[in-house]
Structure formats: C-alpha cells, structure tokens
Amino acid sequence: MMLAASTCAANLAKKLAATGITDTEVLSAVTNTPRELFLDGALTHKAYENTALPIGQGQTISQPYIVAKMTELLKQSAPKTVLEIGTGSGYQAAILAQLFPTLCTIERIKSLQIQARQRLKRLDLHNVSFKYGDGWKGWSNRAPFDGIMVTAAAETIPQALLEQLSDGGVLIIPVGEANQQLLKITRQGDKYHSQKVEAVKFVPLVNGDLA
Ligand code: SAH
Numbered sequence: 001m002m003l004a005a006s007t008c009a010a011n012l013a014k015k016l017a018a019t020g021i022t023d024t025e026v027l028s029a030v031t032n033t034p035r036e037l038f039l040d041g042a043l044t045h046k047a048y049e050n051t052a053l054p055i056g057q058g059q060t061i062s063q064p065y066i067v068a069k070m071t072e073l074l075k076q077s078a079p080k081t082v083l084e085i086g087t088g089s090g091y092q093a094a095i096l097a098q099l100f101p102t103l104c105t106i107e108r109i110k111s112l113q114i115q116a117r118q119r120l121k122r123l124d125l126h127n128v129s130f131k132y133g134d135g136w137k138g139w140s141n142r143a144p145f146d147g148i149m150v151t152a153a154a155e156t157i158p159q160a161l162l163e164q165l166s167d168g169g170v171l172i173i174p175v176g177e178a179n180q181q182l183l184k185i186t187r188q189g190d191k192y193h194s195q196k197v198e199a200v201k202f203v204p205l206v207n208g209d210l211a
Contacts, residue, residue, distance in 0.1 A: 001122050003032040003098065008048040012064055015050055021068045023075060029098040030068060035061075037119055038089040052201075057109050057211070059203055061089040062151060066182075066200060070149055070172050071095055073184050073197065077170045079147030085135030085161070085205065086151035090116030096149070097125040104128075104142050106135040109211040136207050138164040145169060152205035153180045162192060174202045 013030040021027060036047035038061055043053050052063045071092075074082065082100045084093055087107035093116060097103045107113040110132055117130050131139055135150070136158045143164035150161070150173040161171055162185070171185040182197040 001034070001037070002124055004034075005031045006034060009033060009035065012048040012050065016065055016068045019050070019065055021065070021072060023068075023072045025099060026068050026071050026075065026095070029071070029095045030064065032098065033091070033094050033123075035064070035091060037122070038091040038094075055089045055112065057112060059088055059109065059112065061091050062202070067092050067095060069197075070151075070182070071099065073172050074147045074149055074170060075099060077147065077168065077186075079145070079170065081142075081145050081166075082147040082149065083139060083142070083145040083161075083164070084149050084151060085138075087113055087116045087130065088151065090119045092149070092151055093128060094120055094123055094125060097128050100147070102127055102129075104131065104139050104145070106131045106133050106139060108132070108134055108206060132210070134208065134210060135205065136160065140164065148172070150174065150205060151202065153177070153200070153202040154205040155207070157183075157185070158205075162187070172197075174200045177204070 010031045013027045036044040052060045081102045084105040087105040093105045138160040144166035146169045148171045153174040165187040169187045174180045174182050180200050182200045184195045186193045
C-alpha cells in the first residue's frame with residue numbers, strides 16, 4: 001500500500017480546514033494518510049471522524065484536529081530532525097514522516113510499537129527510526145532535534161527534552177493532569193520561551209518503567 005488520497009480522508013482534511021488548520025501541506029498529508037490503517041477492524045467505520053479513538057492498552061489515537069494543529073505548530077520552524085514521544089498507533093508519525101526529512105519516535109508499549117512500525121513500512125515511509133523506551137529521557141544519542149512533539153500529557157516538562165532541542169528548536173507538549181494546556185516552547189541559546197496554545201486532553205505521559 002502506498003500513500004494516496006482517498007475521498008474520506010479528503011473530507012476529513014476539509015473538516016480540519018474548516019476548524020482552523022491552514023497549512024496546505026499538513027492538510028495534504030491528512031488527505032494522503034489512510035487513518036483506517038491505524039485502527040482496529042471494529043473501529044474503521046469511525047476512522048475519518050474528527051475524534052480520538054481507542055487503540056488498545058488504554059491508549060488512544062489522537063483527534064485529527066489536534067494531530068494537524070500540533071504538526072502545523074512544529075512546521076512553522078521548518079525542522080529537519082524531529083522526535084515524537086508516544087508513537088501509539090503511528091498515525092501522527094505517518095503525518096510527520098511526510099513533512100520532515102528525519103523522524104525519531106519513542107513508545108513504551110512494545111505491542112503498539114511493533115504495529116506502528118509495520119504500518120509505516122506498509123505506507124513506504126522509511127525515514128523513521130523507532131525506539132522502545134521511556135520518552136521522558138528523550139533519545140540522547142540522536143539529539144539534538146529541531147523539533148520535539150510529545151503526544152501524551154506530562155505533569156512537568158521533562159528536562160531531557162529541553163536539553164535535546166537544538167538552538168532555535170521547538171517543543172510542542174501538553175502539560176498538566178485534569179486541566180491540560182498545549183505549550184509551544186522555543187529554545188534560544190540557554191533560554192526557553194513558552195507560549196500557551198490551547199486546552200487539550202491527552203492520556204498521561206508515564207514517567208518511569210516500561211510496560
Ligand atoms: N501519537 C499517537 C498517540 C498515542 S497516545 C498516535 O498518533 O496514535 C500516547 C502514547 O504515548 C501511548 O501509546 C503511550 O503508551 C505513550 N507513552 C506514554 N508515556 C510514554 C513514555 N514515557 N515514553 C514513551 N511513550 C509513552
């Protein structure tokens with residue numbers, strides 16, 4: 001299977017455009033990515049709804065709007081090397097891999113990681129490196145990253161991720177527990193500038209042991 005536009009995915013992209021996503025390359029990536037491939041058979045009829053859905057192990061594939069929004073925010077700084085924390089289904093990774101030259105992605109649940117790797121291979125996306133590990137620690141021997149996207153909510157901002165940003169690099173991260181805020185943090189030398197984007201709802205970023 002290759003990446004190809006489908007009517008359903010094109011309709012989803014139209015919905016996202018109507019909710020404020022303006023970057024045409026991000027919208028094209030949504031149009032070209034078969035979201036049903038990232039879901040369990042029983043849920044494929046919901047694949048092009050603008051909602052988060054369960055992917056097993058208590059985890060979720062993020063809402064398409066938030067996938068597109070976070071990607072758009074990251075793309076503003078034109079990163080070459082990107083790190084994603086929380087591979088999950090692999091859908092967000094598939095979008096990122098179409099827009100940026102090099103993607104590294106970390107997942108702490110092995111079974112999800114194995115499935116995600118197979119899906120990206122099937123879509124002929126080969127610029128992605130997968131790591132089974134704890135995303136709180138980042139990926140030090142692949143750092144620095146021009147962009148880091150965390151797709152689970154952290155109680156606090158992981159220090160390792162700040163350190164692994166290149167100068168001018170951008171970290172997109174949901175922070176908080178019951179009330180979460182999406183933050184865009186930009187590194188300038190040893191200084192970090194934080195900007196609130198909007199309220200969000202993500203599964204928690206687990207700190208510590210692997211599943
Ligand atoms: N980007 C994913 C969203 C998955 S939900 C997608 O497009 O489907 C968040 C994911 O983060 C879950 O799969 C969860 O297992 C993973 N996760 C949570 N804490 C983590 C950690 N400390 N390190 C790596 N992955 C983590």
